[in-house]
Amino acid sequence: GNSVTQMEGPVTLSEEAFLTINCTYTATGYPSLFWYVQYPGEGLQLLLKATKADDKGSNKGFEATYRKETTSFHLEKGSVQVSDSAVYFCALSPRANSKLTFGKGITLSVRP
Amino acid sequence: AAGVIQSPRHLIKEKRETATLKCYPIPRHDTVYWYQQGPGQDPQFLISFYEKMQSDNGCIPDRFSAQQFSDYHSELNMSSLELGDSALYFCASRPTSGISYNEQFFGPGTRLTVL
Numbered sequence: 001g002n003s004v005t006q007m008e009g010p011v012t013l014s015e016e017a018f019l020t021i022n023c024t025y026t027a028t029g030y031p032s033l034f035w036y037v038q039y040p041g042e043g044l045q046l047l048l049k050a051t052k053a054d055d056k057g058s059n060k061g062f063e064a065t066y067r068k069e070t071t072s073f074h075l076e077k078g079s080v081q082v083s084d085s086a087v088y089f090c091a092l093s094p095r096a097n098s099k100l101t102f103g104k105g106i107t108l109s110v111r112p
Numbered sequence: 113a114a115g116v117i118q119s120p121r122h123l124i125k126e127k128r129e130t131a132t133l134k135c136y137p138i139p140r141h142d143t144v145y146w147y148q149q150g151p152g153q154d155p156q157f158l159i160s161f162y163e164k165m166q167s168d169n170g171c172i173p174d175r176f177s178a179q180q181f182s183d184y185h186s187e188l189n190m191s192s193l194e195l196g197d198s199a200l201y202f203c204a205s206r207p208t209s210g211i212s213y214n215e216q217f218f219g220p221g222t223r224l225t226v227l
Contacts, residue, residue, distance in 0.1 A: 032214050043202060044155070044218040051214060089154060096214040097206070099145060099157040099168055 002027045004090050006103035013080055014111050021075040021106055023064075023090035031092040033057075033066055033073040034100070038087040047075075047088070080110045114138050116219035118203050124225045125193050133188040133222045137205030143167070144186040145216060146178060149200040161186055193226045200224075 007022040025033065035047040035057070048057030053068035064075045073090060090103040117136040125131050137144050143162045147155040148171070157170035161180035172178075175193075180186045190197060200223050204216035 034215075036218075043220040044204075046215060046217070049215065093214060093216075097143060097162065097167070099160060099170060100147075100155070100204075100216060101157070102154040104154050 002031065002092060002094055002101045004092055004101055004103035006090050006106055008104075009106035010109060011106060012109045012111065015082055016079045017110075019075070019077040019080045019084075019108070021088055021090075021108070023073045023075065023103060025071050025073065025090075025092050027071075027092055027094055029094060030068070031094045032096070033064070034091045034093070035062070035064055035073070035075050036089045036091060036102075038089065038105070040086070044089070080108070082110045082112055084108060085110045116203055116205050116217055118201075118219035118222050120222060121220065122223050122225075124227065126227055127193055127195065129193050129226075131190045131193060131224060133190070133201055133203075133224070135186045135188070135203030135205075135219060137184050137186070137203075138207070138217055140208060141205035141217070142184060142208050143206040144180055144184070145204040145206070146172075146186070146188050147202040147204065149202060149221070150196075151199070153199075155202060158188070190224075195226050198224060198226045 003026045032051045034049045036044045037047045048059040050057040050066035056065045089105045091100045145160040146158040149155040158172040159169045164180045178188045200221045204218045
């Protein structure tokens, strides 16, 4: 079946540090890949997505590249801010109308 | 822009009671998904509807049922509530077409607490 594996957390960084959150997946075919962010007490917001191999999703300074050869979709940001503190979920959908399968999520805390 | 609306936002019930959660998708979104997120857990898919018909189901207990109505809103009915049902319940909707065709837009969630 489909699955998503995220690096274990939590992660604590100082403001302006470089961020990498690893995500690998198992799926047949070519799933769409997503990063969702959940701020404290709020719902899930789509951060970025990629729908085919070598696509790069980007938003708010975050980037992730769909790597078919390594089945990965790592999230990166060059300089984190305190406001980036949240829980980040990697997710996949095997087809456009399919359910999302989420990773376990990782909590990011950014110190001033 | 219009977003997914869920009601109520918070709900407290006793064991063995029933609960009904409601979801109003974004206009022109014809697919609705329900997810359950336990404390500190990732969201788990429960059930989905497309054009008022069930399209897929996941880890939904037999005590739960759901439907999508003619106006595309959906309701999740939960009976014989158990302590383990305490969770955040998300609804998401997906558009019929367009560049966001494969995106799910999430509501703010309903936090259910079973005492």
